[in-house]
Amino acid sequence: MGPLNEAAGPATVGSNNRPFTPSLLLGLALRPVPLALIQPALDALVAAVRRRHPDLLERVSAYADSGICIDPTDLPFVLLLTLDPARPRLTARRALEPGEASATIRGSLDALIALTDGKVDGDALFFTRKLIIEGDTEIVVALRNAIDGADIDLTEDLAATCGPLAGPVRSLIRVAAGVIGRLGQDMEAVRATVIAPALARAEMQSARIAAVERDVARLRRTGSGR
Amino acid sequence: MNQQRPELVCPAGTPAALKTAIEAGADAVYVGFRDETNARNFPGLNFSRPELKDAIGLAHRNGAKVLVAINTFPRAGATDIWHRAVDDAVTLGADALILADIGLLAYAAERHPEARLHLSVQAAASNPASIRFYAERFGVRRVVLPRVLTVAEIKALNAEIAPIETEVFVFGGLCVMAEGRCALSSYATGQSPNSNGVCSPAAAVRYVETETGTASMLGEITVNHFRHDEPAGYPTLCKGRFVAQDQASYLFEEPTSLNTLGLLPDLIDAGITAFKIEGRQRGRAYVAAVVSAFRQGVDAVLAGGTPPVASLDAIVEGGRETAGAYRKAWR
Numbered sequence: 001m002g003p004l005n006e007a008a009g010p011a012t013v014g015s016n017n018r019p020f021t022p023s024l025l026l027g028l029a030l031r032p033v034p035l036a037l038i039q040p041a042l043d044a045l046v047a048a049v050r051r052r053h054p055d056l057l058e059r060v061s062a063y064a065d066s067g068i069c070i071d072p073t074d075l076p077f078v079l080l081l082t083l084d085p086a087r088p089r090l091t092a093r094r095a096l097e098p099g100e101a102s103a104t105i106r107g108s109l110d111a112l113i114a115l116t117d118g119k120v121d122g123d124a125l126f127f128t129r130k131l132i133i134e135g136d137t138e139i140v141v142a143l144r145n146a147i148d149g150a151d152i153d154l155t156e157d158l159a160a161t162c163g164p165l166a167g168p169v170r171s172l173i174r175v176a177a178g179v180i181g182r183l184g185q186d187m188e189a190v191r192a193t194v195i196a197p198a199l200a201r202a203e204m205q206s207a208r209i210a211a212v213e214r215d216v217a218r219l220r221r222t223g224s225g226r
Numbered sequence: 227m228n229q230q231r232p233e234l235v236c237p238a239g240t241p242a243a244l245k246t247a248i249e250a251g252a253d254a255v256y257v258g259f260r261d262e263t264n265a266r267n268f269p270g271l272n273f274s275r276p277e278l279k280d281a282i283g284l285a286h287r288n289g290a291k292v293l294v295a296i297n298t299f300p301r302a303g304a305t306d307i308w309h310r311a312v313d314d315a316v317t318l319g320a321d322a323l324i325l326a327d328i329g330l331l332a333y334a335a336e337r338h339p340e341a342r343l344h345l346s347v348q349a350a351a352s353n354p355a356s357i358r359f360y361a362e363r364f365g366v367r368r369v370v371l372p373r374v375l376t377v378a379e380i381k382a383l384n385a386e387i388a389p390i391e392t393e394v395f396v397f398g399g400l401c402v403m404a405e406g407r408c409a410l411s412s413y414a415t416g417q418s419p420n421s422n423g424v425c426s427p428a429a430a431v432r433y434v435e436t437e438t439g440t441a442s443m444l445g446e447i448t449v450n451h452f453r454h455d456e457p458a459g460y461p462t463l464c465k466g467r468f469v470a471q472d473q474a475s476y477l478f479e480e481p482t483s484l485n486t487l488g489l490l491p492d493l494i495d496a497g498i499t500a501f502k503i504e505g506r507q508r509g510r511a512y513v514a515a516v517v518s519a520f521r522q523g524v525d526a527v528l529a530g531g532t533p534p535v536a537s538l539d540a541i542v543e544g545g546r547e548t549a550g551a552y553r554k555a556w557r
Contacts (some may be wrong), residue, residue, distance in 0.1 A: 046540045067326040118242070121512035127458050127535040134435060138269050145270030148509040149240025 020191045022183040023074040023109035031076045035092040042079070044091045044161040049150075050088060050149070052157055059146035063139050069101035072109040083143075092184045103135030105143075115144075116152055231494075231528060232499040235293065235393060236517045239271040239507055240281040242290075244281045246510040251521030254291035254415045256324060257281065258423075258506065262313040264295045264504040265348060267423030270387055275314055282319045291321035295506075298423045299327045299345035309333055312546065316341050324370065325349075327464040331364040339505045344368040348420065350407065353453075354386045361390045366382050368393055368499060373400060374551050377489065381496035389554035397516055401464070401544060435457070456480075457545030458486025481544030489552055512541050522540040 003136075028073040030038075049056065070079040080091045080101060105112070111130050112118040125131035132135050133140050155177075159170040236252035238244035249254045258264025260272040273281060278294070285292045294315040300308040308330050312477055315323055316338045325331050326348035334343055340463065347370040351357050360366040368391035371380065384392055401408065411425045412418045419425035432443040439453040442461040449466040451474075452458045459465050459481025467474050484504070488492060493501065503516050516538060523533035539545050 045447070085406070095231055114508075116248075118510040121462075121509040121515075121541055123508055124512065127543055127545060128540065129440070129452070129454065129458060132435060132440070133433050136429075137431040141428040142270030144509070145239060145268065145507075149242050149270070151242040151245075151510075158486075165476075214342065 020182045020187055020195065021074055021108055022187060023072065023108055025070075025183075026109070027075040035077055035094065038077075038092045042092060045086055045154075045158060046090045048157045049152060050160045052160060053150035053152060056146050056150040057083065057154075058090060059149060060139075060142050063142055066103075066136070067096075067101040068143060069096055069104040070112065070138060071104055071105055071106040072112055074108050081143075088192055101135065102141045103133065104136070105140055106132040113154060116147055117154055118148055118152065122148070123190050123224070229494065229528060230497060230499070230525060232260065232498055233393075234290075234517070234520055234524060235500045235502040236513065237398075237506040237508065238281075238504055238513065240268065240270070241277050241281050241284075242274065242508075243506075243510050245284065245391075246516075247512045248285060248288050248290045250514050250517035252254035252290055252517050254293055254321065254500070255281075255285060256295055256502075256506070258295045258297075259311050259314075261311070261422070262423045263298055263308050265297050265419065265423045265425075267298075268507050269428055271507060275318065278320075279313070279318050281549050283362075283404050286319070291323045292319075294320040295323055295324040295346065296330065297326040297348045299323050299348075299420050300330055301421050304438060305329070306527070312338065313340075322368070326462065327413075328364075331360065331366070335364040339365070342367055344370060346370055347372055347395070352383075354383065357383075357390055368389060370394075370502065373484065376554055377492045379550050380493075380498060384497040388497075392497075393502050394493065394498050395484060396490075396493065396501040396505055396520060397538075398484055399480070400484050400548075407431075408464070411444070414447050414463060421467040426460065426462050433461075434506075459544045463489050482493070482546040482548045483542035483544065484536075485538060485542070485547035485551045486549060487519060487523050487533050487536060488529045489519075489549055493552075494527055500526050508541075515541060 003071070006176065025156060037225055064084045068081045068083070070081055072079075077092045077094055078096060080089070080096060082089045107130055109114075111120065111125055115122055115125060122131065126133065155173045158173060159166040160162060160170040233253040234251065235254045235256055236247040236250070236258050237257045238247050241518045245255065257278065257475050258266055258272045259278070260274055261267065264272065266272070282292045288411060292436035296308060296311045298314065308327070312323060312334045314329065321333055321342060322344050324344045324346045325334060331343065334341055343366045345351055345357075345360050345366045345368070350372045351360060351361070351369055352372050354513050357369050360369065369394045373395055375383070380392065380394060399491060408419055408425070415427055415430040417424050417427050426444055430445050432446070434441040434443060436451070437455065439451055440458065441459075442450045444461050444463060447461060449461045449465070450459065451467070464478045465476065465481045467476070468477050470477065501520065503520060505512055506515070517535040519538060539547060
């Protein structure tokens with residue numbers, strides 16, 4: 001899917017902060033959208049992936065009863081993936097009930113799409129802290145291996161759901177991916193030149209305040225000891 | 227200067243990764259069956275019999291070989307799983323079997339005298355007497371050397387054991403010392419890397435998010451705690467960061483990865499037959515990046531140039547690379 005193959009980025013490490021990406025803007029735009037409107041697209045995508053990559057579900061057949069929470073950190077909802085070979089589902093939800101998912105995979109939408117497309121390596125995302133895993137690690141590893149082994153191309157899979165419109169949809173996705181890529185570069189420039197220095201200043205001020213607080217506390221202790 | 231063209235042996239955990247490896251320039255791809263007969267027995271990974279059949283067909287059509295790793299140690303009472311793996315790999319047309327166990331080597335040599343046998347790194351054969359034993363007794367043609375020798379030692383060894391071939395790791399995760407004999411993971415999980423093919427099995431691993439970072443747990447043991455701004459590593463005990471005398475440090479080995487791109491001229495000069503890239507558990511993106519880098523590197527050296535500088539820090543454990551024992555100064 002276009003420019004997303006740089007999601008792993010250089011050997012810098014991420015953080016748990018909400019990523020400053022085009023998907024964050026998309027997330028803000030999607031906030032008032034009812035999830036029921038998103039669900040048909042997810043259903044069509046699952047049907048296409050299932051039809052085009054039947055070996056995927058076979059590789060995770062041991063985990064048919066499990067739910068996995070996929071949490072794109074820049075979107076205002078999570079996705080619940082269930083792996084029942086007869087009826088796999090990807091459901092958009094505002095939040096999950098305790099126990100609904102055995103594991104959670106958390107990362108920016110860019111990173112999650114690049115991982116699905118095989119453009120980045122899951123371990124590399126984990127090493128650089130751009131992917132967070134919680135809960136049952138075995139299911140996550142199995143799913144990661146199954147997806148990587150299925151040779152998924154989300155652009156092609158999405159286009160395949162559109163019948164005679166496949167060609168125009170494919171072009172539209174590529175154009176959108178290009179625009180998103182350029183927007184991402186612009187936002188990264190803003191982050192690097194405006195936000196990052198501001199955050200660094202704020203962190204320095206916090207450190208100074210903490211040092212002053214320690215000094216005050218020490219002086220108080222010294223004072224009360226006299 | 228020796229300029230024999232080394233074979234680039236690349237990892238594949240799935241048919242898609244095998245295709246990626248071949249497209250990226252692999253001369254050979256090594257794979258395993260989807261069970262405990264190989265040392266990367268991870269969930270959702272590896273090849274079914276029909277997948278291996280198709281993979282061998284694809285590889286051969288593209289002039290590449292497929293080596294099948296059956297390199298764990300058979301358990302008493304369950305040896306038929308390993309015997310079946312050997313039989314099936316031969317029947318499906320594997321170009322070589324990578325074996326570690328003496329009993330399994332004997333079985334393969336007896337039942338399939340025509341099969342090409344390679345000695346796995348798991349067997350940890352690192353001196354001429356040991357290597358000759360495997361060659362004379364079982365007809366082993368190639369030995370994958372444990373990652374404990376310097377380049378000079380490998381060159382001297384090659385001169386002594388010729389025509390037995392050697393294969394060395396050029397990239398990827400590192401194990402500590404006596405390979406094939408590590409029981410650290412077994413203590414914490416009850417499952418053995420050498421018999422079950424799982425070091426730190428995923429079912430025993432948990433990641434716990436804390437306010438300051440991520441804790442990795444293996445069974446009940448906290449293996450490490452990575453700050454948010456620190457690169458992470460695998461949850462293996464050998465690369466755990468433990469508190470001793472009130473100080474947290476890597477007691478055995480730090481999470482770094484082997485990268486010998488800069489050593490390729492020396493390794494080619496040492497007369498090594500094959501260069502191996504670790505990582506059957508890694509994704510297609512890793513396979514594409516690493517195999518391409520080494521294809522370019524080997525070709526550049528053979529053409530009289532120097533290997534291109536390629537930082538692979540972003541995809542390796544701990545975000546750091548080392549030349550490992552190849553350049554070791556210690557004994």
